[in-house]
Amino acid sequence: MSDIEQVPPGVDASVPSPARMYDYFLGGTENFEVDRLAAEKVRESVPEAEDAAWANRGFLQRAVSWLAGKGVRQFIDIGAGLPSRNNTHDAAQAVAPDARVLYIDNDPIVRVHAEKLLAGSSGTAFITGDFRDPDGILGHPETLATIDFDEPVALLLVALTHFVADDDDPWGLIRRYMDRLVPDSYLALSAATHDRHTERSVQGIKEVYSRSSAGVHTRTRAEIERYFDGLEIVPPYDGAPATLAYAGEWAADDVDAADSDGSRWSYCAVARKTQ
Numbered sequence: 629m630s631d632i633e634q635v636p637p638g639v640d641a642s643v644p645s646p647a648r649m650y651d652y653f654l655g656g657t658e659n660f661e662v663d664r665l666a667a668e669k670v671r672e673s674v675p676e677a678e679d680a681a682w683a684n685r686g687f688l689q690r691a692v693s694w695l696a697g698k699g700v701r702q703f704i705d706i707g708a709g710l711p712s713r714n715n716t717h718d719a720a721q722a723v724a725p726d727a728r729v730l731y732i733d734n735d736p737i738v739r740v741h742a743e744k745l746l747a748g749s750s751g752t753a754f755i756t757g758d759f760r761d762p763d764g765i766l767g768h769p770e771t772l773a774t775i776d777f778d779e780p781v782a783l784l785l786v787a788l789t790h791f792v793a794d795d796d797d798p799w800g801l802i803r804r805y806m807d808r809l810v811p812d813s814y815l816a817l818s819a820a821t822h823d824r825h826t827e828r829s830v831q832g833i834k835e836v837y838s839r840s841s842a843g844v845h846t847r848t849r850a851e852i853e854r855y856f857d858g859l860e861i862v863p864p865y866d867g868a869p870a871t872l873a874y875a876g877e878w879a880a881d882d883v884d885a886a887d888s889d890g891s892r893w894s895y896c897a898v899a900r901k902t903q
């Protein structure tokens with residue numbers, strides 16, 4: 629998808645979209661000229677942008693496999709983005725073929741993509757929805773048809789919350805979702821940080837995204853840690869620290885090799901609701 633003539637109904641190809649820019653960084657084709665130009669502008673400030681996207685993607689896949697291995701059979705993936713390969717249902721169903729995944733995104737391009745990608749797959753559903761509207765998402769008929777709220781659920785907020793402003797209170801929103809889930813449910817989250825990055829590169833990214841359909845709000849480790857308040861952060865393997873990790877490091881086979889510049893753009897963790 630690269631010509632303006634091929635723009636699907638409801639999709640605005642005149643403004644860069646974070647979902648399409650991410651797709652571009654991951655080598656996908658669901659993006660337009662305006663997205664590629666914006667992504668290349670990001671790369672001018674952050675040469676390791678592509679590595680950052682892949683490191684984040686790796687966290688998502690490892691976290692979902694880990695959760696399925698712990699017996700979780702239901703996933704709510706908000707800000708799904710739906711790149712072409714190795715999505716949440718692929719990772720979950722590779723471990724547990726009966727796993728169900730509800731994908732949600734607020735970008736119309738993701739719906740178009742989901743209709744193609746998920747056609748014929750079992751145990752998946754997609755709704756267009758906004759993370760900032762928990763009642764709309766949790767009460768949506770498709771949600772209620774897909775998710776059994778009497779059983780544990782993994783809420784996936786992967787590379788999403790940095791598109792949510794402080795004024796929208798992402799911390800309070802997460803609590804509202806987690807309050808709806810039974811004990812032994814999980815939160816898996818990654819989020820962009822400006823810790824240990826230069827002012828120049830952080831401002832460079834913010835400037836590009838301020839001209840996209842969603843501004844970016846990088847945060848400190850302490851601010852990202854607060855997303856997990858009231859939950860128990862779990863170690864990815866015995867002996868690993870139960871704290872935030874950089875995206876590439878979480879459950880990595882080779883932690884030293886995974887500790888790349890791109891990986892250090894995101895903190896992540898998986899946490900369990902204990903009560």
Ligand SMILES: C[S@@+](CC[C@H](N)C(=O)[O-])C[C@H]1O[C@@H](n2cnc3c(N)ncnc32)[C@H](O)[C@@H]1O
Pocket residue numbers: 646647650684685688706707708709710732733734735738757758759760785786787788791792842
């Ligand atoms: C960087 S992509 C992450 C995709 C996937 N979660 C991953 O980590 O591989 C961020 C996605 O969040 C979506 N998004 C941004 N703000 C959102 C909101 N308020 N509600 C729902 N989705 C949102 C974007 O459209 C985009 O698809």
